[in-house]
Amino acid sequence: MKFIHAADVHIDSPMRGLEKYEGAPVEELRTAPRRSFENIVTLAIETPVDFVIIAGDLFDGPWQDMQTGIWTASQFHRLDQAGIPVFLLQGNHDAESRVPQAITWPNNVKRFATDLPSSFEVDEHNVVLHGQGFAGREAPDDLVPNYPAAVSNKFNIGVLHTSLTGDACHDRYAPTNEASLAAKGYDYWALGHIHIRRVVQEKPLIVFSGNCQGRNIHEAGAKGCYLVSCEAGSSPRLDFHATDQVRWHVAEVRLDADDGREELLRKTNDALRQIEAESDGRLAVARVVLTGASQAYSLLTTIAGREEMTGEICNLANAFGGQIWIEKVKVELSPLIHLDELRKSNDLLGELLRKIDHIRYDEESLQSLSEPLAELEQKAAVELSDAGIELRDHESLLDWLAAAEMMLANRLGSTEA
């Protein structure tokens, strides 16, 4: 018996943090979540598997376009024609969306109830699946206690959308723990919600398949689903299949003191070549992070200089035949100065740098830095929030403070300036 365990497909969810630029492969990137789901369906048909489990968040919550639902139904039709049932669990994003309620699914799609746990049997393989979807956006309670007891002499699969005991990157939904899950006596727990692929426990198998397609720089690396094979008398076997159409990468380019423009571009090009090799022919989205103390810092101190260098790096990416899209060029370079020495000095610059250092470690002072930025917040609070920009965010303020410090130290502490 074979089945696919997938979750967090988030069909038509847009990629976050990507700027369009001339030559960038926009269309391929936009349709990446759909292509990834198509790959899962194709894998199911070609293997072939006996059924497919989707452990929540097939859709992306705020996205209400019916075209998404229609397209998804067409993929389920493909599975239907191949005689493959789909067991679909509603996750928190699905509950937020009206699309799944409005669409008519093919007959092979079996949806778990949302008010109470429900079960489906697959007689020819002696399998029974138990699951409960989310009725609304919130699911503060542990749903596992209400799940039915394991059916004896059958292979029991539990399907659940949960944050488990908690994760810094994900909101809390249907919290529970490994012990509660194991106590149910099921043979396999197919979990969704956490986007990082993880085998939580091996006996019984408690598994997060992760999401099928990375959608931002925090979801770098291979993404896909698990193909689970069960032979009588032996433990289930897990095979991960990468279905992502686009892969996210972080490329650190470390510059040495004497590196200039040519070296910067050469090292960046080497990093991009490495990314191309790691992408297995997929489109790659790369964040280039320039680090190190280097004279190249002076190339990036002005807006024009930075834009020019970003353009050059995008050009480098374009030379890979549309296989790499630059998400962002993050500058963490520092100039060739000795900040510690400057900070110790008794002149005004020393005082300024010591004050900056104090602000860095004093939360109240750090937060007061948001005051000069408030004019922007007043103008565009909603737009900033939607773009994921938080002017009072601790980390962001630290980053901006460090950049400002470098800027000032470079201009005021360098005899070459």
Added chain:
Amino acid sequence: MKIVELKIENFGVLGRHGLDFDPGFQLIYGHNEAGKTTLLALIRQWLFGFDRQNVYSFESHSGKMAAEGVVELHDGRRIEFRRAKKDKAPVHGEFLDDHAPISQETLTQLLGNAHRELYQNIFGFSLTELSAGEESIKNGQIHDALFGAGFGSLSQFQQLKDQLATDHGNLFTERGRTKTINKLVTEIKQQIDSVEAAVVKPRQYARLQEELVEAKRQMDQLGQQRDELSTRCGHLQRLLDAWEPWNERRVLQQQIGNLKLDVHLPRDIDRQFQQSRERCAAAADDLSDIEQDLREITDELTDLQLSPELLKHASELEKLVREVGRIESIRGELPRTQHQAAGLEASVRNTMQELNPSWNASHLGEFQTSLDQRMAIDSMSQERGELSQQQMRLDREHASLAQSLNVDAKKIEQLQVDDRMDRWQSICQWIADYRNQQETVRELEENLEACRLRTESLQSKLEAPFGRSLPSLAQLPIPLEQTVTEYRERFSEMQQHLQRHKEKTERLTADIDSKRSESNQLEAEHQVPDRQQLHGQRARRDAGWQLIRRKYVNQKNVNDEILRWLDEPDQSLPDTFEQEMRLADEIADRRQAQAEAVARQEHLAREIENLERQQRQAQDELTDARQSEKVLTDQWHSLWADCHLQPQSPQAMLDWLHQHTELVDKQSEHSLLVQKVRVVRDKIGDFEDELDEVFPGHDTPIERRLSELQERYQASRDNASQRDVLKARLDEQQESLNQLNLARNALQQQESRWQQLWSELLGQCRFPTDWDDQIAKRVVDGLQRARQQQQEAQDVTQNAAQLSEQLIGFEQGVLAMCHEIASDLSNLLAEQAVVELNRRMDRANQSHQRHEALVDAKKKLAARRQRVETQMADAQSTLAKLLQMAGVDGEDDFFTVAENAEKRRGWSEQVDNLTKQVGMARGPEDANDFEEQLGSGDADDWRRELEEVQRQLADSQHRYEEVVSQHALAQDQLARLDGTSEAARLQTDLESSRAKLAEAVDRWAPFKLASHLLATAIDDFARQHQPAMLHRVESLLSQLTAGRYVRVQRMLDERGTLKISADGQQWLEPAQLSRGTREQLYLAIRLAYIQHYCEKSEPLPIVMDDILVNFDDRRCNETLQVLARLSENWQIIFLTCHEMMVEKVRRILPDAKPIDLATNNLSQPLDTAKATA
């Protein structure tokens, strides 16, 4: 910190040089390219570290870049340190008093944690910097001017400030539209709307689906109806189509029945009959040809000649043929090999005779040496050579060292040292301090006098507000300066306030007068009745009308009222009313005619009224302000009440306050100075006592005694130092000599050991005992060579014997074969006989192959004859069968029957075709029913029905197509939803804009924060230090301008513009000053910041690079005098390329010792300096 001396190694044009610096004002003169910049760079890099990629590192330098020297710290301690490029520890040095070591870290701390940028920016002055500072100060705010210096140069600071403001302003402004972030925010708002509009909502989708289902239902219904009509139509058409072929088929079936033929003959039977007859004739011709060929082959076989004996020896002959080439080669090679063997044997003999004329090859066996023995001989021979060389080297070194020892010992004897050195040293160390102390006492006494004079002057000035002398001014309960400043501001504001109200009142009065005048003029010009007049007339008219109505309509007695209304008692009411009415209308008409003037007049009246109200209000405010002024004045007086004085204006009192503060400071300074003089005088006394004791000479002036003492101490110290050096060297040399002797003894032992080993080796090799290593090595090499030659001779001889043996074997084999099969060839050379035999063998082979081919051909012809006979029999059999099938005996009857059979077959095929046509017309309908209907129906009836059904079908089709179109439309709308999502595309665009926004904010925020932090730092610094800084600038500017400008203040405007004044009354902004004064102002600001910096950190040498070239003589002298004074506390290194400047400096500082880069002061190499010493 002051630089005392400096030694340079391999830095730019400065190869190896030494310099002494004046701890106060050090002038350095040199024309362009003379090395001023190099020297400056060296000082900076010596103090703070060499540049990694150093432009002063020349390939021509022989050693590493380094500098060492002595500096004096502000607390009097001196350190000496050396910095070398590429050393592991960049700094080596020590304190000169206690020799405590210093490292890079210690040095950094001693330099007050200053760094090279700080040093260059704050302590470095160039002409460019001064000019840029002067230019920027014109428009600089006070913050920039005062504290930009704290960030290096003012121009750099302002440039950065402006750049930051431009950078973040380019990205976002609060009211901007076209700025990057503003634009993105607007775009994002629009894009959100676009996405919302493009999204297909679930409700919209459900409606489309319902439309599709309804269209499908109608389409199915109409489709069914259309299909039924179409089916009927098709059936009728098929009957009509089948009608004609069906009739024709019926006629043909009747004709076939009439032929009455019983037998069934296959198609083309007549052609088969004819072919069989032709095959019989062809077989007979073939048989005749085969017989002829067989006969010819038999004849040729009989004639053929074969040689079986020869063929038997084919393989042996083949081997011999392959040998022929090699045998011919052996015949040529054999004599040469034999000759070579003889030559090699002769070489062996020669080699042996070279070693010893009495030796021959047989002696080789007597001198057998093994490989180990030969190697031992080589090794010992080499060792012997090395020992000899060492012996010679040691002898040379020994002689040289002994000579050097004698020379140094004589030198030491000649050097004399005084035994009072230690006491003298102590005195000499204090001489400089003693002189400084004397100088200090002089200065302190001068200061004391200056302080006293200033105190008296201040006291006299301070008495003014009292009107009488008060002894204890320092004890007065004087208000704080800040309070007085506030009063000054308040008075100033009050004056401005009063002035504003006065001006306002006057302005309003003037306005009112102007309006009134205009109004009067209007009235005079147009004689317009005013509104009041019109209203009065109308009121009179209306009163008259009331009287008429009451009298004539209501019949009331109103005569008294009428009389009161009438102007004259004899007037009639109606006439007068009419007259009044006319008058009112006339006034109204006149006003109407002059409407514009009226409107203007009314407007003016309102304005006047308004202005009068404002005027009253302004007067009230003015009164209030005057009241406030009085209150403020009272407060001002009460503030000073405790001091029992009549305060003057706040500004005057502020000046008074400054003078008071100065007085207090001066009084305290006076006490301090008195105390210092006492302490220093005590130290001087102690020193002179010590001197008398150690170096008596009461009649000699003390300075002369000191000089003598220094000279004698210096000479004695030099001798001691030199003697120490020589002694140390003597010890080292003696040690080296001992080492040499030891080495020579060891060598002799080695030689003895060698000799012993050599004797043993000769014994082992059985060589004569008197052979040295050279003879033994030559004999061993010669014998080895002879052995090799002998081995080669033996190998060559053996090879010749083998070749001869092979030749004889070949000749014997050939002769044997000739005896057996070709005795006629026995007399030929073996190789020739083999060639002839091979030729005969080729011929025999060719005859044999031809015989084989003929036998094979004969067999094939026999087989073919048998096949042709079989074919002829088959053809004859077929002819018999065909006649039997037709049931006839003769060939003519056979052809008649065949013709009838062919006719029947043609008709049957026509019937089959017609049946197919009927079948095709019938289509999918049942065959029996269809045939039955054809047999029973009528074609005309079918045609009429068809026309009717076709009309119904067309109608139905039209309606069906309409519904299909509706269905397709709905389906298309839904199908479009399956395609690429427009909403998703727009969402991608939106996300792209959001990403751009995030990126732009990431760029904007650091610029904004940098701007903010810079401004905050300046504000903080200003809050803490502004008054002190202003005071310093004032003092310095006053000195630099010789008292022409004595006050510096910031204005109360928003920008805080700087202003300066000569007398505290007339104030000028920087832009109003001359360029020279502005440069002096900027210099004063920079020096003031240095003062501020040095209060809490180690002072560093100030470097000025020809900054006075744009100053006129007066300014130049004034500035040099100020610098000379400052150099009492700070070291100032002043560089110039103008000789005039050197002269000016000498006039002001006669003791100054300029370093001339063009002459020998700088370019005196270290080596020369040492040699001179």
